[in-house]
Amino acid sequence: xxxxxxxxGLLMILVGSFAVCIALFGKIDxxxxxxxxxxxxxxxxxxxxxxxxxPIFAGIGDLLSGTHHAHEMILAQRxxxxxxxxxxxxxxxxxxxxxxxxxxxxxxxxFWGMRRxxxxxLRPWVVLAAGLCAGYVVLxxxxxxxxxxxxxxxxxxxxxRGWLSHHEALLFFGLYIVIFxxxxxxxxxxxxxxxxxxxxxxxxxxxxxxVASYYLNFSWWKQTLCWLLTVFLGLILxxxxxxxxxxxxxxxxxxxxxxxxxxxEAHEGSHPPFALYLRPxxxxxxxxxxxxxxxxxxxxxxxxxxxxxxxxxCLIGLNRPQEQAIVGAGYVYGADQGWFDRFQKxxxxxxxxxxxxxxxxxxxxxxxxxxxxxxxxxxxxxxxETVTGKGYQAYASSPSPVRLYEERMYDHAxxxxxxxxxxxxxxxxRLPEYQGSGAAFTLDENRGVQQMEPxxxxxxxxxxxxxxxxxxxxLRPKEFRKASLDGxxxxxxxxxxxxxxxxxxxxVEERSR
Numbered sequence: 268x269x270x271x272x273x274x275x276g277l278l279m280i281l282v283g284s285f286a287v288c289i290a291l292f293g294k295i296d297x298x299x300x301x302x303x304x305x306x307x308x309x310x311x312x313x314x315x316x317x318x319x320x321x322p323i324f325a326g327i328g329d330l331l332s333g334t335h336h337a338h339e340m341i342l343a344q345r346x347x348x349x350x351x352x353x354x355x356x357x358x359x360x361x362x363x364x365x366x367x368x369x370x371x372x373x374x375x376x377x378f379w380g381m382r383r384x385x386x387x388x389l390r391p392w393v394v395l396a397a398g399l400c401a402g403y404v405v406l407x408x409x410x411x412x413x414x415x416x417x418x419x420x421x422x423x424x425x426x427x428r429g430w431l432s433h434h435e436a437l438l439f440f441g442l443y444i445v446i447f448x449x450x451x452x453x454x455x456x457x458x459x460x461x462x463x464x465x466x467x468x469x470x471x472x473x474x475x476x477x478v479a480s481y482y483l484n485f486s487w488w489k490q491t492l493c494w495l496l497t498v499f500l501g502l503i504l505x506x507x508x509x510x511x512x513x514x515x516x517x518x519x520x521x522x523x524x525x526x527x528x529x530x531x532e533a534h535e536g537s538h539p540p541f542a543l544y545l546r547p548x549x550x551x552x553x554x555x556x557x558x559x560x561x562x563x564x565x566x567x568x569x570x571x572x573x574x575x576x577x578x579x580x581c582l583i584g585l586n587r588p589q590e591q592a593i594v595g596a597g598y599v600y601g602a603d604q605g606w607f608d609r610f611q612k613x614x615x616x617x618x619x620x621x622x623x624x625x626x627x628x629x630x631x632x633x634x635x636x637x638x639x640x641x642x643x644x645x646x647x648x649x650x651x652e653t654v655t656g657k658g659y660q661a662y663a664s665s666p667s668p669v670r671l672y673e674e675r676m677y678d679h680a681x682x683x684x685x686x687x688x689x690x691x692x693x694x695x696x697r698l699p700e701y702q703g704s705g706a707a708f709t710l711d712e713n714r715g716v717q718q719m720e721p722x723x724x725x726x727x728x729x730x731x732x733x734x735x736x737x738x739x740x741x742l743r744p745k746e747f748r749k750a751s752l753d754g755x756x757x758x759x760x761x762x763x764x765x766x767x768x769x770x771x772x773x774x775v776e777e778r779s780r
Contacts, residue, residue, distance in 0.1 A: 371402020652705025
């Protein structure tokens with residue numbers, strides 16, 4: 268494998284030499300400083316090539332002097348690399364074993380937290396069972412006796428311990444898959460990443476061939492096969508993610524449709540609790556909560572919000588067909604005609620309303636309705652956050668060497684300035700000045716800002732917990748330390764204003780802006 272790197276380094280030197288010739292004698296627009304910078308960069312590029320191609324130069328020296336220093340140096344370098352890799356493997360194995368024990372201890376707490384947020388899911392049970400089993404296997408491998416002899420402890424643990432001692436590599440790779448699988452499942456509930464169970468499983472599986480080839484010292488052709496296998500598994504992973512994404516969208520849409528049907532049948536004051544999500548259609552896919560890069564996928568604020576109000580509230584919204592779809596609110600689709608009547612019926616029954624102000628006529632009509640119906644007490648206004656490369660990402664990406672991505676940053680300051688002017692002209696509300704951190708705020712009876720909290724979701728890994736805390740603070744600032752999201756809209760508003768009269772006489776379908 269060393270000679271493969273050496274050949275690649277020689278190619279870098281040849282390419283760099285050609286580039287130096289172009290930089291020195293070719294036509295380059297700009298001053299001499301530009302030419303000098305190009306030359307220095309190319310020389311540095313060639314320097315990396317020399318470091319990689321040193322066996323070739325050492326071999327040429329041996330041919331000229333009749334020595335065997337190159338072969339000895341390669342053997343010494345190989346022994347050093349193997350020792351370093353062995354040390355890294357032992358450290359990684361101990362880390363996985365320690366992680367398995369930590370997961371086993373934390374499995375009941377994770378089960379409790381995940382079960383509270385998604386009562387109908389099997390994920391909490393999978394995390395509990397897999398975490399306890401992984402921890403049990405590691406403890407048995409270390410020599411502990413956990414099962415009493417009268418219950419078959421010796422019959423089970425002694426052969427299991429012997430098998431694990433003779434197959435440590437299988438234990439290592441098995442723990443690698445289980446730990447990352449559990450981390451993906453548990454992390455999705457707290458970060459807001461829309462990661463399904465099969466996606467969480469295939470992420471470590473897709474990267475397993477490269478991990479195995481690295482630690483098992485495969486030959487170069489086996490490493491090439493492992494690389495190709497990783498690419499193939501990465502393609503399968505992408506298809507699995509798409510299928511789970513579409514399935515989750517369909518499930519949320521069906522839930523929203525069923526909820527709207529229940530609204531027709533419910534008596535006044537007994538409608539099922541839900542939160543209404545209002546935003547201009549053009550904002551779909553632009554409300555990032557983390558910087559999109561090679562390692563981190565896009566994570567929309569709507570997705571985080573849908574997790575933040577679970578399980579007591581179901582986030583639903585109005586949408587039009589063929590609109591860009593993300594995992595977030597459950598949408599009810601329909602025709603554009605009569606959208607405002609359907610919005611009113613939904614807004615009256617909503618337990619809470621989350622609204623992104625905009626200069627569009629539809630959003631202004633919705634804000635006017637909130638003012639006219641004195642629904643300030645259950646409405647949270649959201650200011651979008653401008654996400655930069657700073658902060659923390661909830662990393663999630665396909666482990667494929669050919670993954671394509673697009674770095675992006677949406678600056679919401681200009682749109683917010685136009686929104687402030689339009690909102691003041693139409694409904695006489697002075698929205699707060701734009702903050703790059705974003706914000707959630709409520710309005711008082713005099714149309715002024717009552718309570719305001721920065722979002723700062725891009726600076727937090729636990730984005731769901733962060734947003735849930737922000738919502739509690741702006742809705743019930745005096746009771747924040749004792750409050751939870753349970754029954755968020757059943758309480759009387761901080762202004763002493765009751766929710767609007769919930770009359771349910773039509774199915775919510777669609778709106779147009």
